[in-house]
Amino acid sequence: MEVPSYHELMMPLFTALQQLGGSGSIAEIDEKVAEILELPEEVLEIPHNPENSNSSEFQYRLAWARTYLKQYGLIDNSRRGVWVIAPDKRDVKEFDPQTVVREVREQHRRKRAESGNDEPADEEEIGGVPEEAEAWREKLHRVLTEGISPDAFERLVQRLLRESGFVHVEVTGRSGDGGIDGKGIAKMSGLLSFHVHFQCKRYAGSVSAGHVRDFRGAMVGRADKGLLITTGTFTRDAVREATRDGAPPLDLIDGDELANMLKNLRLGVATQVVEEVSVDEEWFKSI
Numbered sequence: 206m207e208v209p210s211y212h213e214l215m216m217p218l219f220t221a222l223q224q225l226g227g228s229g230s231i232a233e234i235d236e237k238v239a240e241i242l243e244l245p246e247e248v249l250e251i252p253h254n255p256e257n258s259n260s261s262e263f264q265y266r267l268a269w270a271r272t273y274l275k276q277y278g279l280i281d282n283s284r285r286g287v288w289v290i291a292p293d294k295r296d297v298k299e300f301d302p303q304t305v306v307r308e309v310r311e312q313h314r315r316k317r318a319e320s321g322n323d324e325p326a327d328e329e330e331i332g333g334v335p336e337e338a339e340a341w342r343e344k345l346h347r348v349l350t351e352g353i354s355p356d357a358f359e360r361l362v363q364r365l366l367r368e369s370g371f372v373h374v375e376v377t378g379r380s381g382d383g384g385i386d387g388k389g390i391a392k393m394s395g396l397l398s399f400h401v402h403f404q405c406k407r408y409a410g411s412v413s414a415g416h417v418r419d420f421r422g423a424m425v426g427r428a429d430k431g432l433l434i435t436t437g438t439f440t441r442d443a444v445r446e447a448t449r450d451g452a453p454p455l456d457l458i459d460g461d462e463l464a465n466m467l468k469n470l471r472l473g474v475a476t477q478v479v480e481e482v483s484v485d486e487e488w489f490k491s492i
C-alpha cells in the first residue's frame with residue numbers, strides 16, 4: 206500500500222474533522238484520517254525528507270490537503286494550530302477533490318495574470334509550502350539533529366523545561382540509567398508539584414512503542430511523570446502505548462511541538478514583527 210496523494214486525502218480529512226466535532230489539532234486529524242483509511246503503520250512511517258524534516262510522507266501530503274481545502278474555503282485554522290470546518294460549510298456532505306484542485310489553481314492563475322505573469326503556477330507557488338512545513342522548521346530540524354551535540358541537545362531541553370516553569374532541573378545522562386536523561390520538578394499554579402524524569406531523543410525518524418515501554422520501565426517508581434522529547438515523530442503505536450490503560454501515562458513532545466515551544470519561548474528562534482505605518486489624511490483634515 207502506498208501513501209495516498211494529497212487530493213485523495215481531502216475527503217477523509219474533511220470527514221475526520223466532522224467526526225472530531227468540527228475541529229481538531231494536527232495530531233488528532235492525522236490519527237483520525239489514518240483510522241478512517243485503515244493505513245498500516247509501515248505506510249504512516251514512510252519519511253518525507255528525513256534530512257530536512259521530521260514529517261512522514263503521510264503527514265506532508267495531509268498538510269497539502271489542508272492547504273488546498275483552506276484556500277477553497279472549506280476549512281480554516283487558528284493561530285494555535287487548531288483546524289476547523291468553516292461555519293458555512295458544516296452541512297457539506299461531500300465534494301469533488303479534483304474540483305478543489307482546479308478552483309485553487311484557477312485562483313492563482315487569475316492572481317498571476319493580474320500581476321502580468323501568465324505562466325502556470327506550480328505546487329510550491331499555490332501554497333508556498335504547507336503551513337506546518339515552513340522553512341524555519343526545516344532549518345531548526347537540521348540544527349537540532351546535525352548541528353549540535355547530544356549533550357547540547359540535553360542542555361537545550363533543560364533550558365526549555367526551566368523556561369516552562371520547571372525547577373531543580375538536572376541533566377543526568379548516566380549510561381545504564383534506562384535511558385533517563387534528566388529530572389526536574391513541575392510546579393502547577395504554585396500549589397502542586399510533580400517529580401518528572403525526561404528522555405531526549407535526537408531522531409530524524411519515528412520513536413517506536415518499544416522505546417516508550419523501555420522509558421516507562423526505567424522511570425516507574427522513581428517519578429510521578431515521564432516526559433519523552435524527540436526531534437522526530439512518534440508512531441501511532443507509541444502514542445497509544447504512552448496512554449495505555451493501567452500503565453503510568455507518559456507525556457510526548459514531537460519535533461513539531463518542540464519547534465513551537467522553542468519559537469514561543471524565543472529560545473534560538475527569533476520572530477520579527479514588521480511595523481507598518483500609514484498616514485490618515487482624513488484625520489488631519491478633521492482637526
